[in-house]
Amino acid sequence: MSSTTRFPGMNQPVRGILLICFAVMLFSSHDAVSKYLAGFYPIVMVVWARYVVHTLLMLAVFVPRSGLLVIRTKRPGLQAARALCLIGCSLLFTAGLHYLPLAEATAVNFLAPLLVTALSVPLLKEQVSRGQWAAVICGFVGVLIIIRPGGALFTPAVLFPLGSAFCFGFYQLITRRLSETDSPTTSNFLTGLLNSLLMSAALPFFWQTPQLSHALLMIALGACGMGGHLLMTQAFRHAAPAMLAPFSYLQIVFAGLIGMLFFGHTPDSGAMLGILVICLSGLAAAWRHRR
Template sequence: MTEQLNRNMASFHTRHLAHGALQRAPRKAILFALAAIFCLCTLDVLVKWLAARYSIPQIIFLRYIGGLCLALAVAHGSGGFGQFRTRRLSGHLTRAVFNLITMLLFYYALRALPLADAVAIAFAAPLFMTLLSIGLLGERVGIYRWSALLVGMVGVVIIMRPGDAGFGLGGLAALASAFFYALTQISARQLSNSESSATILFYYSILVLLVSAALMPWYWQMPSLTDWGLFVLLALFGSVGQLFLNQACRYGEVSMIAPVEYTGLFWAVLFGFLVWGDIPSWSVILGAVVIILSTFYITRRELMQNARQEGAPPVER
């Protein structure tokens, strides 16, 4: 009897951690973040390609149909639809609003700027995330994280070339989207202490779908067969990327995950060259080197610190 009770308690504890609790597992957080950034950069490529022919509201609408389907599939395979019950509807609504504003601004920036430029400017988000995580999450950020983030921001400034075309409407939209993206990730971290990743994905997919669906009578354009395939890929990469990002927020602090997002610049430069033939300027290359080096530095320190403190209460640097 006691043995069975212990097994039941262990099973409950495992499920609770899997679906509703925050954990400190930096290696998992970094791996999920890296996978998420690749998926979301692929999403950016598809959005930029489709935005030449379709409206941004329609792109958002079709993208989040996929998000809803994925949330239902994940929930079905990991505890059932009962996990969608929530007492934090206002939190989900807040995150959905932040996410919707982020998309509208960033998709506009993708239309107006080369892919690498839009992504590079949006990389102001990690600095916003660090600043907001101090006030909203109570995270402590030590000298090493601050140093790496500030060095990364120097790289972003190099790419933006202040005083040049980087601060046109497209550049300002990308910068504003970075701020709201940081708020989106902060709210994901706050929700993750009680909500599963599938639940978070479900509610903001529903809310964004409702808003974008209301606009479809004015913006809908029937896609071609080929474009339907691209929209399917758009929904797949976008939804999987968001799911991975939610998992990264569950396993690691926002200020630790933030520098990993800089690796998206590598994918943006590569995809921009392969798809549109964009050749990065010297400033983009130099800024990318600075950003990626700062990312690897902070990631390595986090893993080393975690290895030294294995089994001990985590102490923030």
């Protein structure tokens, strides 16, 4: 069965590209708001706000349409593991943003697609070509260029986005498995719900009453996260993932622009070179996988 038969809108790649561009712009905005709020509130509270708003919005959008079908899963254990991977990714990446510039932290986190390539061999028993292995190695070289010894980013804080990339890599592998049995709506809703419950249990130990402007930003945080995921889901209905993969790296560009405009940080030449190496490595891996 062809992709256009499975997804009627797959013959509209331009629409898919526009949707993925808007999605990554929302993700960059989400990260910028997280970085700002992490300067005033505990990271647990920032992540809690993101998931609670996300879950409430999904309740409002999908439950009236699908009812209890939205929470029915054939693999609850994998759904729980997926949620834990994503909450680990959120906590580690937000912690990293507290110490690191937005563009550099985002670039390090984009090791995740390369880690998926490497981890798919032992976990999914997939075959990986020499070219894909070369792309994985080059991606790690790009990270070393960004955090080069003697540079400003050569601190333990860089372990946060590295850990986030590993969590996100496992998250993507589990998502691939769940796609065989559960719908994306069910997976996203259950992940948001489980993580909202988990973070709510920890919230009393970290609670600080937010200012009104900060409370509005917390609502915007969840809205950006959910909006980005919805747009990305729709993008894949109009174009193949291999076609859209290069445009996801625009998130690093958006992160750099937002970092300059709102945080006054411009990556130095070494960081720019490392970011370029990571982007090219990810694109090369996607191209080899498409072939």
